[in-house]
Amino acid sequence: MTSTFDRTVTPTRPAHRSPQVLRWLGAYTASTLGDSVFYLALSWAAVSGGTPAQAGLVMAVAAVPRALLMLFGGVIADRLGPRRVVIASDAVRCLVTLGLAATLFLASPGLWALAAVALVFGTVDALFLPAVGALPPRIADRDQLARVQGMRGLAYRMGAVVGAPLGGLAVAVGGTATAFGVAGLLFAFSLPLLSALRLRPLPREEEARDGTALRGLADGLRYLRGHPVLGPLMIVVLLSDLGFVGPLNVGLAVLSEQRGWGASGIGWVLAGFGVGAGAASLLLTVKGHVPRTGLVMGWTMVVGAVSVGALAHLPQLPLAVLAGLCVGLLAGLSGALCNALIQTECDPAYLGRVSAVASLGSLGIAPLSFPVTGAAIGAWGPGPVFVVSAAVCALSGVYGLAVRAVRRAELPKG
Template identity: 80%
Template sequence: MTATVLGAKERPAHRDPQVLRWLGAYTASTLGDSVYYLALSWTAVSSGSPAQAGLVMAVSAVPRALLMLGGGVIADRLGPRRVVIASDTARCLVVLGLAATLFLASPGLGALAAVALVFGVVDALFLPAVGALPPRIAERDQLARVQGMRGLSHRLGSVLGGPLGGLAVALGGPATAFGVAGTLFALSIPLLSALRLRPLPATDDTRDGTALRDLADGLRYLRGHRVLGPLIIVVLLSDLGFAGPFNVGLAVLADQRGWGASGIGWILAGFGTGAGAASLLLTVRGRVPRAGAVSGWTMTLGATAIGVLAYTTHLPVAVAVGLAVGLLAGLSGALCNALLQTECDPAYLGRVTAVASLCSLGLAPLSFPLTGAAIELWGIGPVYVVSAAVCALAGLFTLAVPALRRAELPR
């Protein structure tokens, strides 16, 4: 065992079997997510009205937001590997069960909503645990590279998952698509089971109290940390400013400019290419000097690009601006994640990741209806400018807090 650990220290992350197993499992799970959500939306639209389908798709957001902090406590108490394996096993069984049901009958929207509800609960467990895994399988000086690899995997899942799900629906209907998603979740389980986690230092083990006390300890740790506390504020501000323009606003912008749905696709493709390039850069370099300052500046410049997008009249220019946003926001986001993982005591990482995930996946979507209502009242230009200002505030806050601005990734 000692020889294995010492050998792993000599390998960069992209050659470490531990990291590659985790990356393979994460890729399979991400692909499964993409296929599942496409199949769910298609089945819901086919089984009811668009409004009903929207409700089905939104059902998972409620338990995910409400239970996320508890999921962080569970990840720290039980260990992230165990929680991720249980989560993917639950998703596999539920989705394969739905696939079998669709082969035999035509369940109504209630069954789809029940599956979506289960997914929301599982996501509340999965997201903190998957974020807590990298520091337990890789050296600290490799965590930035691991975040780059994770970003590439996420982009791969987003790019390939949609067409794969669409092909499965076209060939065999929603039941086949759900079957493909369940199979992908199943592929991650043996890879995760083969992982060997680094043990936590005995002095850092905080799992002796109740779950509520552990949660309170985690929040106190986060609040008192000179880098992590401000970093969570940055995550919240940047995601609040970014979520509305690139989810609600982009559709309105494409409609007003006459670009159509294909225009949205091209802009998102540009964004995805830029974000993928940022992840590739981090994967290859492994470390960015002055990570805190670089994150602040790229966040601020990315915010400027978001504001410019609202006043772009030609689609090729909009695609180029989307690429710039993806490159800058992708790099700043990956650096924030890497700093979170390197600065945090591994014993608290599940809870800290849960708070960060709650800010980005639980609170940021609340801006969707506000963005839509604001566009109707004031038009798309002012709303994009305000959203860009919120993102810029996150970048300027990063540069204004000395501990965050001077934060470095380990060598």
């Protein structure tokens, strides 16, 4: 499917040399670091101020508006423009986080204040996530979008790896108020970088603003349903997340306890996963193009599923870490390729809504599998559950390979 946007854009410079892309990347990295510091500080403050059950409730509050409002967040991103939405989102997070830091310096507001801030963050996330996914085609050429996705993956991994220790250090030095202050400053750092972005205009931009929000959402869903690549890709994303997130978030903790690896064992396996995913992002950043993209994406999902199933059958921690690295490498590569295909196949006028649907699968629907995964492990043990989860992951790859348009999908060459 070729749009006017596709025909009029010509390659200029590599993404890693583009000031526009580097500004966006710096802002995204700062925002991701701020998120990591914020949620660590929030969890610590909630545990310190209440029972574990109350702390869990505070942390869960953010997920509700994120799941309920994500699709409408995509409509807003397409109507108002992703740059405006991202700037507004980080500005709100900056002000709310710094306000909470000041409040904690002066008083002890209680768990209700933490829950209120978590609710605000969940609402803002529902707007921020589709908008940040819709920005790359407005700042980078189409043949550079795969490289941009690799750079985004590296920034996300850096936020996850550096953010938690940074937040822990801030809590140790000055308490939770200091940690919230650090998070607020990181959000503030993203604002001038985002403000300096100059976005290219899109065809059909005015059309995207017509009608009600419900009509805009319905138009986006119709566009997805009729697209030969994007519609099936949404099913691939959902199946992959459903099979992947349960074992990594719930099953790994049970497995580590049963094997006697302890909490450090979870950390080592997740570290292996992070290294593998970071290596996949680095590969895509450097290479910028993977021939036979759809075919490679499908097969890496299938092979990565084998590593997911193997995790529950490896008694030695070093082997489990190696399996985690393989999962990260293969899942990271397939996920980055999938995101890059979404970026290049989608008409940019719909990208906010399409990004919202993709994000809803991983952040809204897939987490609902956590209780099911836990109950199944309690009934049958981790082995069968990991195998079933791996089968679901493999099914996502098989489905992608079975759909001709997805199997033959290609990223543009730089």
